[in-house]
Amino acid sequence: MEIPYTVEARKDTGLYNAKVGIWLFLASEVMLFGALFSSYILLRVGAASGDWPAISLAWPHGLLNIPIGTFNTAVLISSSITVVMAWASLKMHDFGKFKLYMGLTLLCALGFVSIKTYEYHEKFTHYEVRLQDGKIMTGHIQGSPMFWDLKTLADKKITALDFHPDAAKHGAKAGEAPAAKEHAKHAPIPVGEITYLSAFVPKHHTFFAIYFTLTALHALHVIGGALVMAFLWLPGAKMWKTDPERFTNRVETAGLFWHFVDLVWIFLFPVLYLL
Amino acid sequence: MQAPSHTAEHAHGHDAHHEPGFLTKYIFSSDHKVIGIQYGVTSLIFLFFGFALMMLMRWQLANPNTAIPVFGKMLEALLGDVAKDGIMSPDLYNSFGAMHGTIMVFLAIVPLAFGAFGNFVVPLQIGAPDMAFPRINMVSYQAYFLGGVVMFISFFIPGGAAKSGWTSYSPLATVADLAHRVNGQTLWLLGMVLLITSSLLGAVNFITTIIQLRAKGMSWMRLPFFVWAQFVTGFLLLLAFPPLEAAGIMQLMDNLFQTSFFLPAGLSVSGNPLPVSGGGSPLLWQHLFWFLGHPEVYVLILPGMGIVCEIIACNTRKPIWGYKALVNSVLAIGFISFIVWAHHMYLTGMGTKISTFFQTTTMIISIPSVIILTALFLSLWGGSIRFNTPMLFALAFLPMFGIGGLTGLPLGFNATDIYLHDTYYVIAHFHYVVAPGTIFALFAGVYYWFPKATGRHMNEFWGKTHFVLSLIFMNLIFMPMFMQGLAGMQRRMADGGATYSMAYAKENNTGTQDGLSPKIIKMNKTVSHAAWALGVVQIPFIINFFWSMKRGRKVTSDNPWEATTLEWQTPTPPPHGNFTTTPEVFRGPYDYSVPGHKKDFTPQNQKV
Numbered sequence: 001m002e003i004p005y006t007v008e009a010r011k012d013t014g015l016y017n018a019k020v021g022i023w024l025f026l027a028s029e030v031m032l033f034g035a036l037f038s039s040y041i042l043l044r045v046g047a048a049s050g051d052w053p054a055i056s057l058a059w060p061h062g063l064l065n066i067p068i069g070t071f072n073t074a075v076l077i078s079s080s081i082t083v084v085m086a087w088a089s090l091k092m093h094d095f096g097k098f099k100l101y102m103g104l105t106l107l108c109a110l111g112f113v114s115i116k117t118y119e120y121h122e123k124f125t126h127y128e129v130r131l132q133d134g135k136i137m138t139g140h141i142q143g144s145p146m147f148w149d150l151k152t153l154a155d156k157k158i159t160a161l162d163f164h165p166d167a168a169k170h171g172a173k174a175g176e177a178p179a180a181k182e183h184a185k186h187a188p189i190p191v192g193e194i195t196y197l198s199a200f201v202p203k204h205h206t207f208f209a210i211y212f213t214l215t216a217l218h219a220l221h222v223i224g225g226a227l228v229m230a231f232l233w234l235p236g237a238k239m240w241k242t243d244p245e246r247f248t249n250r251v252e253t254a255g256l257f258w259h260f261v262d263l264v265w266i267f268l269f270p271v272l273y274l275l
Numbered sequence: 276m277q278a279p280s281h282t283a284e285h286a287h288g289h290d291a292h293h294e295p296g297f298l299t300k301y302i303f304s305s306d307h308k309v310i311g312i313q314y315g316v317t318s319l320i321f322l323f324f325g326f327a328l329m330m331l332m333r334w335q336l337a338n339p340n341t342a343i344p345v346f347g348k349m350l351e352a353l354l355g356d357v358a359k360d361g362i363m364s365p366d367l368y369n370s371f372g373a374m375h376g377t378i379m380v381f382l383a384i385v386p387l388a389f390g391a392f393g394n395f396v397v398p399l400q401i402g403a404p405d406m407a408f409p410r411i412n413m414v415s416y417q418a419y420f421l422g423g424v425v426m427f428i429s430f431f432i433p434g435g436a437a438k439s440g441w442t443s444y445s446p447l448a449t450v451a452d453l454a455h456r457v458n459g460q461t462l463w464l465l466g467m468v469l470l471i472t473s474s475l476l477g478a479v480n481f482i483t484t485i486i487q488l489r490a491k492g493m494s495w496m497r498l499p500f501f502v503w504a505q506f507v508t509g510f511l512l513l514l515a516f517p518p519l520e521a522a523g524i525m526q527l528m529d530n531l532f533q534t535s536f537f538l539p540a541g542l543s544v545s546g547n548p549l550p551v552s553g554g555g556s557p558l559l560w561q562h563l564f565w566f567l568g569h570p571e572v573y574v575l576i577l578p579g580m581g582i583v584c585e586i587i588a589c590n591t592r593k594p595i596w597g598y599k600a601l602v603n604s605v606l607a608i609g610f611i612s613f614i615v616w617a618h619h620m621y622l623t624g625m626g627t628k629i630s631t632f633f634q635t636t637t638m639i640i641s642i643p644s645v646i647i648l649t650a651l652f653l654s655l656w657g658g659s660i661r662f663n664t665p666m667l668f669a670l671a672f673l674p675m676f677g678i679g680g681l682t683g684l685p686l687g688f689n690a691t692d693i694y695l696h697d698t699y700y701v702i703a704h705f706h707y708v709v710a711p712g713t714i715f716a717l718f719a720g721v722y723y724w725f726p727k728a729t730g731r732h733m734n735e736f737w738g739k740t741h742f743v744l745s746l747i748f749m750n751l752i753f754m755p756m757f758m759q760g761l762a763g764m765q766r767r768m769a770d771g772g773a774t775y776s777m778a779y780a781k782e783n784n785t786g787t788q789d790g791l792s793p794k795i796i797k798m799n800k801t802v803s804h805a806a807w808a809l810g811v812v813q814i815p816f817i818i819n820f821f822w823s824m825k826r827g828r829k830v831t832s833d834n835p836w837e838a839t840t841l842e843w844q845t846p847t848p849p850p851h852g853n854f855t856t857t858p859e860v861f862r863g864p865y866d867y868s869v870p871g872h873k874k875d876f877t878p879q880n881q882k883v
Contacts, residue, residue, distance in 0.1 A: 001852035035518035
């Protein structure tokens with residue numbers, strides 16, 4: 001039994017099956033990310049007015065690292081170009097070029113995920129502290145541990161917290177992540193004075209909740225796409241010898257998905273980093 | 276499971292290099308017909324399971340806080356203290372209620388209507404050899420099956436299954452079982468993710484198949500109405516489910532990682548402030564849930580309408596009335612169903628302006644539904660109707676769905692909905708649509724396509740018995756609920772309203788009566804008896820179903836109902852690859868009693 005139009009296009013639609021399939025799948029993906037973006041809007045509109053962290057339910061600004069985010073955007077856009085080049089190379093029957101461009105695409109994907117991991121780590125080591133006298137600070141703990149809270153301090157029997165607060169007008173220069181040397185002078189804070197300690201993890205604030213949910217879901221898509229392309233780059237490339245047209249179609253559909261992943265990031269970057 | 280005849284095995288031999296083993300043939304099959312039957316059998320089992328939960332709950336409603344005979348002890352042995360001494364605790368009632376809804380909607384009706392009938396019939400009706408992506412089709416069933424397993428297991432974990440209603444409203448769903456970190460709600464969400472994956476894969480596959488694999492000559496306006504209904508259903512599943520997946524991910528974050536997507540600031544549980552950041556929105560969950568939830572209603576009903584349309588055309592022996600109107604209506608329903616969702620939320624205080632908008636769209640969507648129903652009614656006019664079992668179920672669908680639809684109008688107007696919201700009236704309304712509506716259509720489909728799948732007829736006498744008794748008891752169950760709801764009886768009460776203050780019918784100072792009258796409370800017993808009776812009268816169906824596979828009357832031709840659509844132009848049962856010769860289509864789907872033709876039906880692939 002042969003299923004028609006797996007390789008050649010059907011005349012009246014002009015498409016082969018997988019292309020229809022991937023476009024439908026992407027339509028559903030639009031709804032998935034659309035719902036999350038809508039949630040972002042609703043949460044942000046519903047946030048309290050005023051300046052975070054002084055008002056804890058206000059919406060934080062400038063907490064993400066814009067230069068790194070911009071660089072990552074460039075990385076992902078480049079990968080969208082290389083994946084088209086990979087497909088075009090196949091169309092021109094240049095298998096060597098395909099290998100090169102697909103390899104570059106995978107390299108970009110790897111780069112993106114690595115940079116994203118670094119950014120996550122940056123957040124997991126960044127803290128908000130509230131003191132008994134009402135003072136609220138953001139900053140880093142000496143040694144940059146991750147995920148600490150008051151319970152960690154109690155478990156580790158720490159009596160004074162070696163805390164490096166961020167520079168005072170934090171967030172004024174939008175997005176500049178305060179490097180360690182910019183930190184204001186500090187003295188260890190006695191643990192008894194601390195009423196609240198939390199890293200910038202999802203449960204800390206709905207901003208971080210939606211930031212991590214959106215970017216993690218996006219990163220999963222990047223990883224998924226990269227796995228498919230890695231398959232087409234190495235073991236799957238055997239098909240080029242037996243069924244070149246079908247193989248080219250596979251690269252095309254994978255590429256379409258990759259463009260979508262790229263496009264989602266193009267929306268994510270301004271929404272989360274810039275606005 | 277099913278009985279493939281020798282024809283099937285022979286034809287299979289042409290393509291396969293070796294005889295497929297039991298596993299590849301029945302369990303890991305990529306043949307759309309086998310997958311359809313897998314879906315069918317699994318979802319019928321879940322349909323009965325979901326109904327069994329309700330039969331147990333009906334004991335608690337009729338005889339609050341008394342031990343359930345026989346089954347009470349079994350529940351205690353299986354589930355422990357939640358059914359102490361065989362009495363259903365409120366917690367268990369809530370679990371069963373939530374899981375009844377979830378199972379019926381996501382594990383029974385949708386997979387039966389879309390997964391089973393869609394898979395089996397659509398490729399045959401459009402003249403395709405299989406689905407466009409047979410292996411994705413197989414994965415779709417496996418994801419559905421796994422989702423069912425996860426949902427089923429959740430009954431037995433500490434804390435029991437999800438107990439916040441099938442709608443899983445936050446914050447209730449997050450705080451309902453704080454004692455267990457991984458609780459019934461967690462499994463509910465994981466199960467839903469699997470089911471959503473399944474329906475996503477199915478939807479992509481169906482739509483691609485219908486767009487790409489139509490046989491030569493099968494233009495869009497020659498598609499049987501059933502295919503149109505499945506096509507629109509596919510789009511609804513494709514586009515409406517992802518927002519629920521997004522919502523599910525966020526609720527999972529709330530439950531496992533203490534985020535506050537749906538939790539407002541200052542939330543207290545049993546007097547203790549909840550240690551979360553707050554700042555979330557409970558309304559957000561409701562919007563995302565009902566963005567799926569309302570199109571889902573049409574996912575439940577459209578395939579049913581498609582089945583009924585096929586059966587009515589065949590058994591009235593005349594073309595369906597207003598085919599174009601039907602197609603346009605089903606498309607209109609598809610579009611409008613995405614902008615009516617907040618009519619489930621009139622009581623949330625989202626504002627009168629928004630309510631008015633959704634009230635308007637809700638009234639508009641009733642128009643295409645009425646057109647479809649009217650066209651089906653008019654199709655009966657002047658036909659020489661054959662009253663066989665499938666036709667009886669299809670005929671009963673029309674008034675039953677009519678009652679369900681029309682009683683929905685007072686719920687669509689926000690002024691009347693304020694009174695009726697969350698009462699038994701709502702239960703009666705949507706069950707009329709889904710139970711004697713969709714389920715009857717599905718029964719009709721089972722009786723109608725059974726000969727194609729197995730090569731044997733189901734027994735007519737027991738089929739008719741099944742029909743008459745089901746019709747009587749369905750109405751005895753749901754009609755009293757309208758009265759209970761109008762009297763003000765609330766849903767989701769673990770004791771049928773017996774101990775709630777509103778339930779006492781006592782004289783107040785002015786000499787009038789407060790609360791619900793004893794008559795209304797007494798109806799709980801009537802309804803429960805009818806529900807158990809409905810369970811009993813399914814036995815003839817179950818026996819008939821299995822008995823007929825092996826012993827039923829053999830079909831004398833490939834087209835026993837003398838129908839026009841392509842699925843009847845294949846060998847019986849259809850072999851792997853379906854058609855012996857590539858079909859070509861020359862005419863519309865319902866050429867019955869064409870003047871001048873020798874026979875009263877002209878198949879789509881017949882030239883003259």
